[in-house]
Amino acid sequence: QVRLLESGGGLVQAGGSLRLSCAASGNIIRINAMGWYRQAPGKQREWVADITSDGSTLYADSVKGRFTISRDNAKNTVYLQMNSLKPEETAVYYCRVREFRGDYWGRGTQVTVSS
Helix, strand or coil, rough: CCEEECCCCCEEEEECEEEEEEEEEECCCCEEEEEEECCCCCCCCCCEEECCCCCCCHHHHCCCCCCCEEEEECCCCCEEECCCHHHHCCCEEEEEEEECCCEEECCEEEEEEEE
16 A cells, blocks of 8 residues: 655745645555646646656646656655646645556645635
């Protein structure tokens, strides 16, 4: 079993920045891709960014140039640096980890961007 713990959410003004973290723990064999998703009130969960085991990154068009995903393999941790945040990006942000035996999701961390 793999457990994920997200942190770093909070309240920020429009144009501000936040850095999210997601630490994986438990019986980890090998972590492949790690990523972030978000779900705004009344909307479906959407993909934000992914990072592979070799460090390749992919971003949703809506966050390109403002968000940066990174990972520390030694700590089994993935980060999401979010800059120039917009009010419409208020959402619960979820971490997803693709481990050798399956996919795991965190419980989410709330990000609120005030206008």
